[in-house]
Amino acid sequence: MLLGVAVLMSLGLAPSVASAGPEADPRIATLVAEVSPARLEATLRKLESFQTRHLLSATDTPGRGIGAARQWILDEMKSYSPRLQVSFDTYRIPRQGERVTREVELRNVMAVLPGRTARRFYVSGHYDTVARLVPAPPPPPTPPSHSRRRARPSPAPSPSPSPAGPVSASGGFDWTSGDNPAPGVNDDGSGTALTMELARVFAQSGLEFDATLVFICFAGEEEGLVGAKLHAQRAEAEKLRIDGVLNNDIVGNAVGGQGVKDTGSVRVFSEGPEDSPSRSLARAVRRDAALYVPEHRVRLIARYDRFGRGGDHSAFNQHGYAGVRFTESKENYAHQHTVQDTFAGGEDPEYLARNARVNAAALATLGLAPPAPVVVDDKGRPLLAREPSGYDARLRWQPAPGATAYRVFWREAWTPDWQFEQQVGAVAELVLPSVSIDDFVFGVAAVDAAGHESLVSAYVNPARAETPITTLP
Numbered sequence: 001m002l003l004g005v006a007v008l009m010s011l012g013l014a015p016s017v018a019s020a021g022p023e024a025d026p027r028i029a030t031l032v033a034e035v036s037p038a039r040l041e042a043t044l045r046k047l048e049s050f051q052t053r054h055l056l057s058a059t060d061t062p063g064r065g066i067g068a069a070r071q072w073i074l075d076e077m078k079s080y081s082p083r084l085q086v087s088f089d090t091y092r093i094p095r096q097g098e099r100v101t102r103e104v105e106l107r108n109v110m111a112v113l114p115g116r117t118a119r120r121f122y123v124s125g126h127y128d129t130v131a132r133l134v135p136a137p138p139p140p141p142t143p144p145s146h147s148r149r150r151a152r153p154s155p156a157p158s159p160s161p162s163p164a165g166p167v168s169a170s171g172g173f174d175w176t177s178g179d180n181p182a183p184g185v186n187d188d189g190s191g192t193a194l195t196m197e198l199a200r201v202f203a204q205s206g207l208e209f210d211a212t213l214v215f216i217c218f219a220g221e222e223e224g225l226v227g228a229k230l231h232a233q234r235a236e237a238e239k240l241r242i243d244g245v246l247n248n249d250i251v252g253n254a255v256g257g258q259g260v261k262d263t264g265s266v267r268v269f270s271e272g273p274e275d276s277p278s279r280s281l282a283r284a285v286r287r288d289a290a291l292y293v294p295e296h297r298v299r300l301i302a303r304y305d306r307f308g309r310g311g312d313h314s315a316f317n318q319h320g321y322a323g324v325r326f327t328e329s330k331e332n333y334a335h336q337h338t339v340q341d342t343f344a345g346g347e348d349p350e351y352l353a354r355n356a357r358v359n360a361a362a363l364a365t366l367g368l369a370p371p372a373p374v375v376v377d378d379k380g381r382p383l384l385a386r387e388p389s390g391y392d393a394r395l396r397w398q399p400a401p402g403a404t405a406y407r408v409f410w411r412e413a414w415t416p417d418w419q420f421e422q423q424v425g426a427v428a429e430l431v432l433p434s435v436s437i438d439d440f441v442f443g444v445a446a447v448d449a450a451g452h453e454s455l456v457s458a459y460v461n462p463a464r465a466e467t468p469i470t471t472l473p
Contacts, residue, residue, distance in 0.1 A: 021421065022407075022453050024291050027207060028364045032292050034201045035356045037349040043193035044252070044343055044352075046072065048183045053129040055220050056104060056178030065179065066219065069127060070107050073217055077111045077196060081203035085112040089216070091230045099223040108218050108227045111199045115212040117401075121367055122214045122245040122323075123198050123359055124228070124312055125191020126221035129184025131339050185343050187336050190252030191326075192217050194356045201360065209367035210402060210448075211243065218312050221249075222337075228312035232319040243455065244281045244366065245323035246359050247313035252352035253345075256330030263351045265297040266358060269325040271304035271314075274416065275441065275458035277322035278304075278313075280372075283417060284455050285324065285362040292361035296354045299329065302416065306331075322455075326355060369452035370402035373444050375459055382459040384437055393437045396429040400446035400454065409443045409456055410435065418456070423447065 047053070050069040059067030070088070078086045089108035095101060109127070183189075199215035220226030235242055254263040270282035279302075286298040305311055305325055313323030328351070335341045375397045376382055383396035395408060408430050409418040424430055430444075443456040 021287070022291065022447075022451050025365075025368075025450060025452065027205075028361065028368075029292055031201060031205045031207065031364055032357045032360045034205070035197060035353050035360060037353040039200070040193045040197055040252075040352050040356070041343075041347075041349040043076075043196055044185055044189050044347055044349070047127070047189040047192060048185050048343055052131075052179060052182040053127055053184060054178040054180070054182050055100070055106065055128050055223055055226075056102070057182075058179060059105075066128065070109055070217075070219070073109045073127060073192070073196065077109070077199050077215070080111075080200040083113060084199060084203045084215075085114065086110070089227075089231055091227075093220075093226065093230075097224060100220075100226070106219050106227055106230070108216055108231055110217075111203075111215040113199075113203055113209070113213040113215070115209040115367065117210055117371075118212060119241040119243050119371060120212045120214050121243055121363055122216060122316075123195050123248070123363060124216045124218060124245060125193075125195045125248045125251075126188045126218040126227070126312055127192040128219045128222055128227075129182040129187070129189075129341075130222040130337055131180060131182035131184070131341065132337055181339050183339065183342050185345065185347055186250055186253045186341050188221070188249045190250065190347070190352055191248035194248050194251060194352060194359065197356055198360055198363065202363070207364070207368070209364075210370065211367045213363065213367050221312055225310065225312050225315045228315035229318075232315045232321065235321070236319045242316065242321045243371070244277075244284075245313050245316045245321060246281075246285070246326065246363060247311055247323060248326045248355070248359065249311045250327050250331060250336070251355045252347050252349070253328055253332055253335070254330065254348045254351040255332065255346050257332040257334050258330075260330050262329040263348065263354070264295065265299050265329045266355045267299045267301050267327050267329055269301045269303050269305050269327065270323075271317050272302065274302075275443070275460050277455070278317060278324055280443075280455050280458060281322045282324045284366060284453075285358065287453075288361040288365045289358040291365075293354065293357045296358055298358060300417075326359065328355070365452055366455065368448070368450070369454040370400045370446040370448050372455040372457045373397040373400045373403070373406065373446050375444060375457045381462070384442060384459040386437055388431070389433075391434055391436065393432040393435040393440065393442060394429065395432070395442055395444060395459065397444050397457070399426075399428055402448050403446035403454075404449045405447040406430075407445045407447055407453060408432075409445070410440045413439055413441050418443070 053069045058065035089110045218227035270278040311325045316323040385394045387394040407423045411419040443458040445456045446454040
């Protein structure tokens, strides 16, 4: 039995005993504070100036359309630091579905900050836009005439062109008309600006990260997560290790459609089940934000996205990668996918900056920390047993490179978040006396010498294999 295990057993650790959590790293606090609301505002206004960033919009018009927008994003991120490896992530796609009506070249814009290892964490937003026309209110009724003579009907007014651009026969925007105005300042200029700002802050921080950090602005999200899907497919084919994706989509407006203002919180959506890698990532976001951005509350939402809707992180989820979505707490649905999604329509750079700082706190902590421990054997079975008495919890894990300590977590099995934690040294197992593995869920995180904590690897009970039973004739 390892020394750390023996000491804990001799102490008779009970579930109510918990150690203190991680301490703040002044370097991360400095990095988080570097996020600039003024720079975020300038980026939002520049993105709005392109008038549309629709996937099918012009690629050769100076100052307008997706071609001009993506080139500006590329050049801007190249200017931040020679440490950033900035490039287009390019795909040629055929006509497909209802929204991609012709062959088109799709370009994600990607900035890579190399770390000591090849494992990756992503921050993302999508820079493409789409808009439909908001129906105009009906004209007021004509007052009744009091003249005895029958009034001649007035001629119908000639239709005037809408300031919002061409209108389809149905009275709204043609979803596939790429050159219609679609400013998309909040959806998703806000996520794009956040991603670009963090690329700048992290590249200029002088910190060397264990993980490779990727700041990526996707295209084709409005056509079905196309850019993210293509990138995730390529990553899986190339066997890239992506430990987490922080996707930001609609994160800059603090006033909802009902007039309710919330500048003090952000929602983080994550797919289940309860102890999925994405839920582990969401919990880490909240834990790190509480340490570095305590004034901003992270509201964890146990859904992969808003009801019936989706975002680019889902494309990564579908390929087995952990990913979460950040979205403002109070959405204004009337401005989404409309020409009213402008900076003047309600964008709040200070609120966007707080959401960016939450991203930065999690990304910096996880990027500096060791990889999460492996808690299964070579056959995928959890390294958890009722040993030594038959009524204890014996946790084992494979050592993580760079870890000098481990933090063990547990909670009652009907509770969504960790209730108890205990830090141990450079050991590979721990016994919790008289703690039932039936009644509690367990996890373990790796900790480096500076106290940076990895994602938590949960001990997940595998699904029982189906065993068919035959009958006699």
